[in-house]
Amino acid sequence: MSTQKTDPASYPRAEVSPPSGHLFPHKHLLGIWNLDPTAIKHLLDVAEGYVDLNRQASKSTETCSGLTQINLFFENSTRTLMSFEIAGKRLGLDTISMSTGTSSIKKGETMLDTAATLNAMHPDVLVVRHGDSGAVKLLSEKMDCAVINAGDGRAEHPTQALLDALTIQRRKGSIHGQTIVISGDVAHSRVARSNIYLLNAMGARVRLVAPPTLLPADVDLLGVEVFHHMEQGLEGADVVMMLRLQNERMQGAFLPSLREYYQFWGLTREKLKAASDDVLVMHPGPMNRGVEIASDVADDLDRSAIEEQVEMGVAVRMACIDVLTRDLRKEAAQ
Numbered sequence: 001m002s003t004q005k006t007d008p009a010s011y012p013r014a015e016v017s018p019p020s021g022h023l024f025p026h027k028h029l030l031g032i033w034n035l036d037p038t039a040i041k042h043l044l045d046v047a048e049g050y051v052d053l054n055r056q057a058s059k060s061t062e063t064c065s066g067l068t069q070i071n072l073f074f075e076n077s078t079r080t081l082m083s084f085e086i087a088g089k090r091l092g093l094d095t096i097s098m099s100t101g102t103s104s105i106k107k108g109e110t111m112l113d114t115a116a117t118l119n120a121m122h123p124d125v126l127v128v129r130h131g132d133s134g135a136v137k138l139l140s141e142k143m144d145c146a147v148i149n150a151g152d153g154r155a156e157h158p159t160q161a162l163l164d165a166l167t168i169q170r171r172k173g174s175i176h177g178q179t180i181v182i183s184g185d186v187a188h189s190r191v192a193r194s195n196i197y198l199l200n201a202m203g204a205r206v207r208l209v210a211p212p213t214l215l216p217a218d219v220d221l222l223g224v225e226v227f228h229h230m231e232q233g234l235e236g237a238d239v240v241m242m243l244r245l246q247n248e249r250m251q252g253a254f255l256p257s258l259r260e261y262y263q264f265w266g267l268t269r270e271k272l273k274a275a276s277d278d279v280l281v282m283h284p285g286p287m288n289r290g291v292e293i294a295s296d297v298a299d300d301l302d303r304s305a306i307e308e309q310v311e312m313g314v315a316v317r318m319a320c321i322d323v324l325t326r327d328l329r330k331e332a333a334q
């Protein structure tokens, strides 16, 4: 089993700019790929504080007041966009969201021209989702402000992996030593890739459970165990993360039929018996019930952490915005 990390889909190393000595020595959050355990732990620690704040009646702080956040989404989103908006607002930023349907992107403006236009408005945080792997990194090079990757193609979705990590840490006490299954359409999933990097960095044992057609070409380099049989892969698992079939990223036929897929790869109560008794079931959403997961498993309050993942998403995104704007706020206060 190799633990060598690969550069996903020509996804270059993120810029490391602030001085050393910082717990999070990065200007942007473009992926998990280049984060060390200290940086990951720091974001999770900060997020913990925001979980408490978010459960109070009064949820707002002035931490980032006066700063501007733009959410630029070239792909659809429910959870990620809403939680970035809520996160920014709770921290006191002026938060504006722009999606492709309502912008000049529809009129043919290139992504980089859009970036230049937004840059001229002096935002302090830009949150970007794009369908192409590496697009957010490219855009970050044109921006003066902190850029957060909210999902790029099949490359990375770092805040999803962080919110998953926070969920596991809170439910299981730690990530280290847990046996974590990631199952389904791994090949097209940025969620899977970011999770593999993060869980490996934090000392979990990662298993991929999927048909060979739904595994990425570089699977041997990811430092994971691979199973092509659901019950075998689930044996003794502490956590199971199910993935959606990403039809929008598939070119050609990867599966015989959805019925057959559910039969072999859908997470049912029966299959889950192979996992440990206190197994935690997770899904990044949106879920396709009856395809990759049975409804009674998704809705089982004792085992499913799916709603908690959404809750952790707000706290994690607040932590990312907070940490990435710290130097800026310090400068402004001087």
Ligand code: ASP
Residues within 6 Å of the ligand: 151, 157, 190, 191, 243, 244, 246, 284, 285, 286
């Ligand atoms: N919401 C996640 C993403 O944007 C997972 C999914 O779409 O299936 O990648």
